[in-house]
Amino acid sequence: xxxxxxxxxxxxxxxTTPMPDHIPKVEEIGTTSAFLASASFAIGAxxxxxxxxxxxxxxxxxxxxxxxxxxxxxKVTRCAASVIKDINTHCMxxxxxxxxxxxxxxxxxxxxxxxxxxxxxCIFNKLxxxxxxxxxxxxxxxxxxxxxxxxxxxxGRQF
Amino acid sequence: xxxxxxxxxxxxxxxxxxxxxxxxxxxxQYMLGMHAIMAYGFYRYFxxxxxxxxxxxxxxxxxxxxxxxxxxxxxxxxxRRYYADKARxxxxxxxxTKVYNSDRFVRPTFGYLPANVSx
Numbered sequence: 577x578x579x580x581x582x583x584x585x586x587x588x589x590x591x592t593t594p595m596p597d598h599i600p601k602v603e604e605i606g607t608t609s610a611f612l613a614s615a616s617f618a619i620g621a622x623x624x625x626x627x628x629x630x631x632x633x634x635x636x637x638x639x640x641x642x643x644x645x646x647x648x649x650x651k652v653t654r655c656a657a658s659v660i661k662d663i664n665t666h667c668m669x670x671x672x673x674x675x676x677x678x679x680x681x682x683x684x685x686x687x688x689x690x691x692x693x694x695x696x697x698c699i700f701n702k703l704x705x706x707x708x709x710x711x712x713x714x715x716x717x718x719x720x721x722x723x724x725x726x727x728x729x730x731x732g733r734q735f
Numbered sequence: 736x737x738x739x740x741x742x743x744x745x746x747x748x749x750x751x752x753x754x755x756x757x758x759x760x761x762x763x764q765y766m767l768g769m770h771a772i773m774a775y776g777f778y779r780y781f782x783x784x785x786x787x788x789x790x791x792x793x794x795x796x797x798x799x800x801x802x803x804x805x806x807x808x809x810x811x812x813x814x815r816r817y818y819a820d821k822a823r824x825x826x827x828x829x830x831x832t833k834v835y836n837s838d839r840f841v842r843p844t845f846g847y848l849p850a851n852v853s854x
Binding site: 588589590591594596599602604605612616617619623624626627630631638640642643646648649650652656685686709710711712713718720725726727 | 782783786787789790792793794796797798799800801802803804806807808810811813814815816817818819822837838839840846847848849
């Protein structure tokens with residue numbers, strides 16, 4: 577079967593109408609997935625309250641969350657943007673190194689423990705945001721601090 | 736004629752047992768070895784299972800932290816399109832019709848494409 581490629585006579589296939597004026601504007605986060613994945617725990621540490629607030633609002637909005645939770649949604653976006661901005665100002669190099677590693681390793685965390693360790697310590701020292709995974713067992717080293725990663729491509733010590 | 740009698744001192748022992756040296760280890764040693772290997776295998780397996788569980792937890796929380804952010808962006812986009820549709824409807828029909836008998840947000844089935852916008 578010959579494959580028939582879609583043929584469009586125009587490139588832009590989205591509705592470009594801007595947001596009406598009565599809704600306050602917010603700049604979208606505009607960050608690609610690896611940067612978000614790398615910064616996710618910092619975002620979670622700083623923006624937990626906003627995130628929970630937004631999800632609770634959506635849950636209780638009875639199907640109208642898209643309209644009624646715009647305010648909470650803007651707070652979520654602004655908070656995440658502030659985290660990204662702070663990381664960019666204080667830990668640019670570590671951030672970039674970790675993101676590059678994630679991009680080269682299918683965005684798996686366990687292949688990137690060395691850059692992640694540096695990024696985490698930088699974020700903790702400069703921004704005071706600590707990486708935490710709720711529900712992890714208390715009596716063992718957290719998985720992101722173990723030098724040996726069993727499932728990494730290189731199973732020896734990563735740092 | 737004298738009868739045949741056994742040799743003096745009796746007959747020699749008849750060798751009916753096989754006299755082959757036992758090869759290898761004793762059976763219980765093989766059993767022990769097998770169990771030792773299997774125990775090590777299970778030990779490593781459960782170590783791996785525990786690590787996988789922690790990795791899965793980490794991945795899931797990484798996404799949970801990002802989900803509100805992505806959802807908020809998507810919701811804003813939907814709301815923007817909703818109001819754009821409303822405005823277009825008003826312009827074309829001169830009135831706003833209520834399509835659904837409900838106040839909920841209904842994600843539109845058909846999207847609007849600009850007719851003459853090229854980029």
